[in-house]
Amino acid sequence: EKKISRVKTSDAKLFLIKLQQDGRRYSTIKTVRGVLRPAFQMAVDDDVLRKNPFGFELATVLVNDSVTREAITRKQMR
Secondary structure, X not given: OOOHHHOOHHHHHHXXXXXXXXXXXXXXXXXXXXXXXXXXHHHHHOOXXXXXXXXXXXXXXXXXXXXXXXXXXXXXXX
16 A cells, blocks of 8 residues: 555565465566556656666565476376
């Protein structure tokens, strides 16, 4: 509920950490950040902000809990 001009990098990081603590998976959070980052970049381009608060590496803040799925064989599928 903040104005976009008052959002700081620490707020962005805390928001994403809270999403993970609330049970959201890494890929979901990555998608959310994928929407927010360009929106805030547009604010930077329009001179509303000096710096994009979502312009950090996601891996520096969150633990990647993604697991690689293994495909089943045709025999298993039958």
